[in-house]
Amino acid sequence: MTNINTIALVTGANRGIGRxxxxxxxxxxxxxVYAAARDIDSLGVFADPRVVPLALDVTDAAQITAAAARAADVTLVINNAGALEGGTALDADVDSLDRQLQVNVIGPARIAQAFAASLKANQGALANVLSVVGRAPMPGLAFYSVSKAAAASLTAALRGTFAGSGVSVHGIFPGPVDTDMAKDIDMDKTPPAVVAAAILDGIAAGAADIYPDAMAQMVGAGWAADPLAIERQFAA
Ligand SMILES: NC(=O)c1ccc[n+]([C@@H]2O[C@H](COP(=O)([O-])OP(=O)(O)OC[C@H]3O[C@@H](n4cnc5c(N)ncnc54)[C@H](OP(=O)(O)O)[C@@H]3O)[C@@H](O)[C@H]2O)c1
Structure with missing residues (x-):
């Protein structure tokens, strides 16, 4: 999939894992590479004629429709854009749940629908950047975890729906990555370039679920063996 013929679209392409x-x-x-970002001026970092800047706020349905029309030749769509707001389930602003669902779930759902015909025609792949907290919640990131769990379910539902159509669907479950989003998280963090390489390797290998760093791999294995043990570990 990530061979010389790839025509990819990445949301949230201006910084972090997307970049x-x-x-x-x-x-x-x-x-x-269609580099999609809310502010296309922020995409000036790419000095390569293969990069096509695309204005795309993933909460804007009209922009998603326009992006799908513009990028009909796409063979790989990566829903990477994401939003994180902290807080426990008891003290976080409940409206922040809605904001995170808009970016982390509803946007990717609209994008999957908008690009489905092109992905089928081009026999492509759809990848959703989720998180280990989509497997088990971190209590201090409660509503972010809810949104990533919902996005993981969306990814599995899409995989079932695309089955037999020639489109592969990939869920990506990173641990902490050294980007702006994780700047306040006091844990070992993997460089975004390492995570990006592992994501593309996983897609090329046809992996359904991709755990692109060491912490993620531990969580993935633990979750497969005993989901409640991971829940307890994250709560500790
Ligand atoms: N960093 C981690 O530890 C970590 C771990 C697991 C999963 N993830 C996931 O990895 C993905 C990338 O995160 P990151 O670490 O690279 O974070 P980041 O550096 O904070 O970047 C977030 C990206 O998402 C974009 N974005 C936010 N809201 C958007 C919207 N409404 N429409 C379009 N783009 C929007 C941002 O654009 P602007 O520049 O315009 O704000 C930015 O490009 C996210 O889905 C995140 O949940 C991150």
């Missing part, structure tokens, strides 16, 4: 994904796709010989 690293664009750089990795280019390094691997992608033919074109």
């Amino acid at each position: 690293a994904l664009v750089e990795a796709l280019l390094a691997r010989g992608a033919r074109r």
Whole structure:
């Protein structure tokens, strides 16, 4: 999938994991990368004629429709854009749940629907960047965890729906990554370039679920063996 013929679209491409994904796709010989961002001026960082800037706020349904029309040749769509607001289930602003659902779940759902015909026609792949907290919640990131669990369910539902159509669907479950989003998280963090490489390797290998760093792999294995043990570990 990430071979020389890849025509990819990455949301939230201007910084963090999204920017690293664009750089990795280019390094691997992608033919074109639609770099989607809310502010296209922030995409000036890519000095490569294969990068096509695309204005895309994933909460804007009209922009999603326009992006799908513009990028009909796409073979790989990566829903990477994400929003995180902290707080426990008892003290977080409940409206923050709605805001995170809009970016982390509803946007990717609209994007999957908007790009479905092109992905089928091009026999492509859809990848959703989720989180280990989509497997078990971190109590201090309660509503973010809810949104990522919902996005994980959406990913599995899409996988079932696309089955047999020639479109592969990939769920990506990173642990802490060294980006702006995790700047206040006091844990070991994996560089975004390492995570981006592991994501593209996983997609190329046809992995349904991708755990792109050491912490993620531990959580993934633990969750598969005993989900409640991971829940207790995150709560501790
Ligand atoms: N960092 C971690 O530890 C970690 C761990 C697990 C999963 N993840 C997930 O990885 C993905 C990338 O996160 P990151 O760490 O690279 O975070 P980041 O550096 O904070 O970047 C977030 C990206 O999402 C974009 N974005 C936010 N809301 C958007 C919207 N409404 N429409 C379009 N783009 C929007 C941001 O654009 P602006 O520049 O315009 O704000 C930015 O490009 C997210 O889905 C995140 O949940 C991150």
